[in-house]
Amino acid sequence: MRPKRRLLVMMFMALAALPAVRSHAGAVEGTVWMSRDAQAAAARPTPGSRQVRAQRGVTDAVVWIEKIPEAAELKLSRPGRRWFWQRAKSELVPTVLQTDQKFLPRVLAVPAGGRIEIRNADRVYHSTFSVSAAKRFDLGIHAPGRRDTVGFPQGGVINLHSALYPEMLGFVVVTPNHAFSRPDSLGRFSLPKLPPGRYTVRAWHPQRGELEREVEVTRKGNTSVSLRF
């Protein structure tokens, strides 16, 4: 009986520990402000569409945490795969469409090591290339309907250009980890929950560039941060 009891105790303790891990984590939330005006508009009693107008283009921004603990990263990289009996979800590869001589979406965020698919959904030929330090590639001229998958092993911002259409421009923001978020049209974003500690929040916008903030994640409650370009 003794070994049985010992095993039961250990299982119990492990089950008790699980909620404990989940419980002492806080999320980083906040808003990306495109301008002082946007901040002012939000402060008004009824922000509504006024704020949306003032925040135009904010959805192109990407917000991520500079560095997170490996355990947290491991956890975030396998969302939902908690138990061995649960089937792993098929990996969804984010796609950049080329349509109407534009990259859609204009800004795509992927964690380092991730892949994206570049699909020519247009009726014309395209030729995508990048000269950014994080990833240099040239897909050459590709016909309508063709799909290419490009992997991004290291973080950084990659400019997507078309050798055929100078005005075509897209961005792939490769974040160092899975703790990244995209703001909504009001500029609000919410990063995954992280263990307590000091973190660096970075935000990047194609026109406005990059900025960073230090945040303190506490054991209880969410941390709010305001990022203004």
Added chain:
Amino acid sequence: MHQSLRWRILFLTALAPLLLGAAALFTVHRDVAQHVDDSSLHENLDHSVAVFEGMLATRSRALLGGARVVAQDPRFSSLLMLGVSQRDRRFTNSVKVTAHDFNAITETDLFEVLDRQGRVLASTGEDHSSALARDALVRQALAGQVAQGVLIEDRAHYQVVATPVRGDGRVVGVLLLGATIGPRLASELRNQMRCEVTFLNGARTTGTTLSDSVDRRALATQLAELHLGPNTAIHRLGILRVGTGSREFLTLVRRIPGTPRNGTQFYVLQRSFDPEVSFANAMRRDLLAIAAVALILALVGGWLLSSQILGPIHRLVRGAREMQAGNYDHPLDVHRRDELGYLAKQFSDMRQREQAYVGSLEQATRLKSEFIHIASHELRTPISVIHGCLDLLSNPKAGALTPQQHKLLDAMRDHLGRLTRVAESATQIAELKSERIALDIQPQPLGAVIRAALGLARAAGAGRAVRIESELDDDKRQIAVDASRMSQAIMHLVGNGVRFTPDGGCVRVRAGVAGDTLRIAVIDEGDGIPAEQLAALRSHGNATQDSQHHRSASGLEHGSHGLGLGLPLARGIVEAHGGELQIVSVLGKGSVFTILLPLEAQERAAA
């Protein structure tokens, strides 16, 4: 033979090319002179200014076009769009390689890529601009405007275009393209406009096509005198003349377009007179060569033409001379079908007719002489019979005659004597005419011959109160003549003189040697001979049939009705001696008959 016809033909054929050549030379000279006239060169310079500024504008457009194409090319702009974090260590090199590739297309002297802070990322042209010079242009471009202008460096000017490079709606960098305004542009302009071009930055020459240092120095001196500076009113300078004696240039100074109005960047256009002058010289030389060739051809043609014409004419002339000398059969050798051939044929026919006519005349003359000879000879026999009968009748043995009969017999004897002389004269003339006379030429003293003649004449002129005098230079001089016949000739001339000289007059015989000619002149004091008779006398020597001028017919034995055979007889004798009879007469004063005998012939005969 006269040659004037040939020269006339040559002159006329050569005249046309000579005149044409002269006219062409004159025309070319005038046209070139008009072209060289200042105004046209001024226009030319103005035109060169327009061409130069047009070239600059074209280059500027080309630069702008090139810059736009490059700036819009994604492969170029994508590099500039990289933020600092997106660049790696290869970035600068990539920019350089890309810039180099694009510069190979634009082929501009300046090709500089600047980032959004105005820092040079790559400069791949042959030249590089200085930060100070390009600053204003780059700032303008970074502000989003295309900046065009002239970049002024110490030693060069550049036409530049600074184009903003845009990415995602922002200016991400600047592309600076520039073309040198220097020697290459100058030589290009010179090739187009035949114009010397010099670029100046203040007093410094940044490019010139003047190859001769003398010309460069002359230009520098002239420009130094002008004191070109920021405030120089360039357009008031007008067109200058810069020259070094041998070469002179029309010179125009202007500011380089695109430089500030108060700048000191100038270009100088110079137009020399040399091309026009050398063109005129070349034309003149060619025309002279052509004219010379044309002249030679014309002269050769004229010579051939004149030979064609003159050859037959010369042969005809020779034929005519031969005909004159009595040769009617000289070959003419003109076998042509043209006018000259016709003329030769006519001449030949005429010559034959002439020959026939002259032959018939000679025949007639011979017959006449024969007739006279025979007749006169035949007269002698009855004359001598009558003579004998008269002698018999006057002989007292034949019977006494009454004084009346004696008188009649004397008259008969007189007339018989005259008849005898006429017959003798006629015989002699006939002999002379038929050249059957035989001269008995012996050396004789001149005086003896003259005296014999005067004796005969005095005898003939007995009864006339006319003196006969003689003046001899050299009495003893030996002359080779048939003495009796020469005496007879002189006697006839003296008798003639006596006959025409009124009583109380004088007939002189003057003989002497003048040069190589023996002259025997018979001078009378008669009334002279009228002109028409003189001409007749000179031509054929016939005696005048008119004796009305005889003042006294009784002095001559046959009264006033002479047959006048004396003069032709005298002429015949003189000519038989190889001499000549000259007759000079002044109406109312008298006549001179001169026998001229060549002494050479005399001496030859004497030898």
